[in-house]
Amino acid sequence: MISLLMNTCLIFTLTLIMTHFTLVDSVVAQTNGDQSFPVVNTNGAILNHTGDTHCNTGDISNDAYAMLTNADAMLTNADAVLNNADVMLNNADVMLNNADDIDLLSINIENLMDMQVTSVGKKQQVLSSSAAAIHVITAEDIKHSGVTSIADALKLVPGLHVARLNSDKWAINSRDLGSRFAETLLVLIDGRSVYTPSFSGVYWEVQDTLLADIDRIEVIRGPGATLWGANAVNGVINIITKSSKETQGGLVEAGAGDLEHRFGSVRYGTAITDNVNARIFCKGFDRESLTHPDGSESTRGWESFRGGFRMDADITSQDLWTLQGELYSGDIYQCMKELPILPVSDFMVEETPSTGYSFAIEDHSEVSGGHIQMAWQKILSSSSEWDLQLYYDRMYRKELFITEERESVDLEFEHRFSPMSRHDVVWGLRCNHTWDHFDDTLMMSAVHDSDRNTLFSLFVQDEFLLIPDTLWLTLGTKLEHNEVTGSEILPGIRLFWSLSNSHKLWGAVSRAVRNPSRLERDGEAMPYLSPPFSLEMSEYPYTNYLPVVYSLSGGEWFESERLLSWEAGYRFIASSSFFADISLYYNRYNNSRSFEVDELIIHDDWIEQKIRFVNGPSWQTWGGELSLAWNPLDWLKLDMAYSFLRRQLNSEAEVSSKAPNHQFSLQGTLSPLDSINFHCRLKYVDDSSQVLWSAPPDFLYDIDAYTTLDFAVIWKATSHIDISLSVQNLLDEAHVEAVQEVWIPPEEVRRSIYGKVTCSF
Amino acid sequence: MPECRGRKIRLTVSHEQDICSPGVGRLFVVCLTVLIILFGMLLGIFPGNHLKGNLHAANLSEYDIKAAFVYNFCLFTEWPADTCPAPDTPIYLLVVGNDDLRDSFLKINGKKAGKRTLDVTFFNPREDILYNPREDTLFNPHENTVDEKALRRFHMVFFSEDVDAKFLTEMIMVIGDYPVLTLGETRDFIQKGGMVNFFEKNMRLLFEVHNNRVMTSHIRLSSRLLKLAIIVTD
Known part of the structure; x- marks a missing residue:
């Protein structure tokens, strides 16, 4: 089914490209034959064919108005001419691009309204005016750094801990230790939440799109619950794709490497009518696996394919409609090593391992899903607009230990307006309904195979200008109701103080909540099977002869996690070429996820150690982030980031992981020639330790500090073709960045290289 | 494998x-x-x-496009007869702001809008610099007040976003009901008493018009212009 879809899409896209080339060729041929190459003025005249010249300014008399009306009629005709004159226009446009001095006056007002405005320093504008620790990854950053996935791109953000577990899995968190099961990060792609309620995490391996179509990734470190709701505890990641107006034309990318075995993508965008733009894309890749710390190869890696479309329609200048959809499917070959198998007696005779009963098995996981999303933005004025968004999302995931199927429907309304001159109010409503189905295994099961949950929320936030152009106070709260834990109130207060154009201060106190995942309330899992020899249970003499099965269960007793966060920041904008951003925070978590050792059940030939998910005692984190951006020369850009993090866990905790205390990165992007761009990134991550169920007695896996050096070069061979080469991990052969707590053995990220050719037309 | x-x-x-x-x-x-x-x-x-x-x-800058918009406004705006006695009276435009906009607005300076010529004057309030060959003083550097008479001579005034909020309010007060079309580019420009405000949304430039205020000043905007505008009220 999926391969059929893949083939259809590929054939289809290829046909599209072929058609396109044929047409362009014929246009060129035609023009050359004519020998009448239109120039700028011709273009101007065509564009000007809308009656401007008929309209004498100064005094528009009634006659003139009549003429105007006539001119409008002519306009319609002129439009037809316009369409016919497309061929000429196309060529003229090429000239336009070359000519710096465009006769702006010849462009009529209707066309002016269609022109794309790219404000310089938009990124800085966002950065310098928000009362939160925000970082923006631009499309340029993504392009130049040679990253191959969204998760990889997040390595560019200071303060995030991004570590690769194996070929397809990432451990990402903000202001805390990154983990596959990090439960406190909310991720949105074009406003669609990709947070998975089953384990409160994000399946990073399936969050993907054409990287060239990403406009920017906004990362907000710290709680964003007032605006985004529950689960935006440690951070919010907003991935925003480009409007199809900006992705006109074709793009074909193909590449190969050792880790990025082969990959390719095709996108084609066009204007369907003057006001409707659309694009269609497909993307596929085949990635190799990483290696185990002892040097042995892991599994076959993974492959994935996805296709999608987006259409943007400007019905009027005030109404913007967007329709987008995407489908994906992937095959992941993961090595599952630490695997408890029952009944124990079946293998006890055969195996006598010293480190646990670990049976390596290559699991072929299947993932698939898709979404369809519709949005309507209505612009009422420069300070007022509303947005309505509806989406349906579906995911399916079959792994060795569980099969999960989930569908959700989400309806959201947001209205921004300015009731009084100093107030800027935004309020919104959201309703989300999700239903799931689990197919259990011995390793993991849900008590209720299927479940439904509805969430309602209402939020209101007022940005109040206390002192004009100087001091802003933002007050807001969100009320959220879900069927599992009831209602939550998520208030926040923020203050932004603009001391001058170059000095900005901000501070915030906010509360955030993380709802229990499906498995914390309703699940059972077997994270580890210990061999008969077990020191810590010596009070049971016979345990020396029996294996111990750890069984972890959640239940109704598990409550929401809570966070109270204090933040402060300072920004210094020296000029357009230097920017500094400092943020500090203190977070206090209550009821966070913890484990409690429960009763020990002795069976005939094995022992069951019950462990429960519980809400642990409170703990704290504090730290800070510093980032500097410096453009000393037009062709040189330097970015430095440093982040510091300390965790203070409660003293009773027997097993406590450790987040990397320091992270440092230095990036340089230089383009000495217009046609060449170099990017170089050095990153240091301090040592950390992670919970690993298969590593008794302390259940911790220590990860050494590591330094990575990545290098990417892009050569613009012609105006249509880019050739790029990326090397990752230049400094060392391989290193472990993170481990998954259960079932998956540690894997090392190794040095890798890939090359890519991008053709745009 | x-x-x-x-x-x-x-x-x-x-x-x-x-x-x-x-x-x-x-x-x-x-x-x-x-x-x-x-x-x-x-x-x-x-x-x-x-x-x-x-x-x-x-390769157009944001201000290039804004300047082109302003030029188009000249084409579709009708001022009362007493402000333009002859059919070829120039349209006087004042651009208030820093030097960043100068290059873009120079492109429309001296251009014909119908029979009339567009005459652009630049005024940088931070440095009290008036840039135009004409001798009129608009701003009195010593007393820090706006010369009302000179200001009201203009047909259009464009305020850039870096104009100080207090100064902007003061100038709009001075203009009052005189037939001067005020154009701006800040979120609260209309709230501060302006008539036409440009803003960027989804990478396109839109403009909102407080048409009641425009009509009070006896200025008439063509229906073609109003059709494209977002009409706002108080």
């Missing part, structure tokens, strides 16, 4: 059976696939249209 280390055991656990129900899920996949393909065909029907978009990619 690289191997997963260790012994391989195939488990026969219950997940082997496919639970992907043939109901809603598969239907969704089929529908979306069909939609994507149809969509692609739709794009196929309009090949080459995207090249028109190249105009958008032309």
Whole structure:
């Protein structure tokens, strides 16, 4: 089914490209034959064919108005001419691009309204005016750094801990230790939440799109619950794709490497009518696996394919409609090593391992899903607009230990307006309904195979200008109701103080909540099977002869996690070429996820150690982030980031992981020639330790500090073709960045290289 | 093929059976696939249209486009007869702001809008610099007040976003009901008493017009202009 879809899409896209080339060729041929190459003025005249010249300014008399009306009629005709004159226009446009001095006056007002405005320093504008620790990854950053996935791109953000577990899995968190099961990060792609309620995490391996179509990734470190709701505890990641107006034309990318075995993508965008733009894309890749710390190869890696479309329609200048959809499917070959198998007696005779009963098995996981999303933005004025968004999302995931199927429907309304001159109010409503189905295994099961949950929320936030152009106070709260834990109130207060154009201060106190995942309330899992020899249970003499099965269960007793966060920041904008951003925070978590050792059940030939998910005692984190951006020369850009993090866990905790205390990165992007761009990134991550169920007695896996050096070069061979080469991990052969707590053995990220050719037309 | 280390055991656990129900899920996949393909065909029907978009990619600054808008406003605005006694009276435009806008607005200076010529004056309030060959003083550097008479002589005044809020309010007060079309580019420009405000949304430039205020000043904007504008009230 999926391969059929893949083939259809590929054939289809290829046909599209072929058609396109044929047409362009014929246009060129035609023009050359004519020998009448239109120039700028011709273009101007065509564009000007809308009656401007008929309209004498100064005094528009009634006659003139009549003429105007006539001119409008002519306009319609002129439009037809316009369409016919497309061929000429196309060529003229090429000239336009070359000519710096465009006769702006010849462009009529209707066309002016269609022109794309790219404000310089938009990124800085966002950065310098928000009362939160925000970082923006631009499309340029993504392009130049040679990253191959969204998760990889997040390595560019200071303060995030991004570590690769194996070929397809990432451990990402903000202001805390990154983990596959990090439960406190909310991720949105074009406003669609990709947070998975089953384990409160994000399946990073399936969050993907054409990287060239990403406009920017906004990362907000710290709680964003007032605006985004529950689960935006440690951070919010907003991935925003480009409007199809900006992705006109074709793009074909193909590449190969050792880790990025082969990959390719095709996108084609066009204007369907003057006001409707659309694009269609497909993307596929085949990635190799990483290696185990002892040097042995892991599994076959993974492959994935996805296709999608987006259409943007400007019905009027005030109404913007967007329709987008995407489908994906992937095959992941993961090595599952630490695997408890029952009944124990079946293998006890055969195996006598010293480190646990670990049976390596290559699991072929299947993932698939898709979404369809519709949005309507209505612009009422420069300070007022509303947005309505509806989406349906579906995911399916079959792994060795569980099969999960989930569908959700989400309806959201947001209205921004300015009731009084100093107030800027935004309020919104959201309703989300999700239903799931689990197919259990011995390793993991849900008590209720299927479940439904509805969430309602209402939020209101007022940005109040206390002192004009100087001091802003933002007050807001969100009320959220879900069927599992009831209602939550998520208030926040923020203050932004603009001391001058170059000095900005901000501070915030906010509360955030993380709802229990499906498995914390309703699940059972077997994270580890210990061999008969077990020191810590010596009070049971016979345990020396029996294996111990750890069984972890959640239940109704598990409550929401809570966070109270204090933040402060300072920004210094020296000029357009230097920017500094400092943020500090203190977070206090209550009821966070913890484990409690429960009763020990002795069976005939094995022992069951019950462990429960519980809400642990409170703990704290504090730290800070510093980032500097410096453009000393037009062709040189330097970015430095440093982040510091300390965790203070409660003293009773027997097993406590450790987040990397320091992270440092230095990036340089230089383009000495217009046609060449170099990017170089050095990153240091301090040592950390992670919970690993298969590593008794302390259940911790220590990860050494590591330094990575990545290098990417892009050569613009012609105006249509880019050739790029990326090397990752230049400094060392391989290193472990993170481990998954259960079932998956540690894997090392190794040095890798890939090359890519991008053709745009 | 690289191997997963260790012994391989195939488990026969219950997940082997496919639970992907043939109901809603598969239907969704089929529908979306069909939609994507149809969509692609739709794009196929309009090949080459995207090249028109190249105009958008032309190297124009935001102020170039704003200047072009202002020029278009000259074409579609009617001032009362007493402010333009002759059909060829120049249209006097004052651009208030820093030097960043100068290059863009110089492009429309001296251009013909119908029979009338556009005459642009630049005023940088931070440095008290008035840039125009004409001798009029607009701003009295010693007393820090706006010369009312000079200000009211203009047909249009464009305020850039870096104009100080207090200064802006003061100038708008001075203009009062005089037939001077005030144009701005800040979120609260209309709230501060301005008439036409440009703002960027989804990478396009839109403009809102407080038409009641425009009419109070006896200025008339053409219906073609108003059709494109976002009309706002108090």
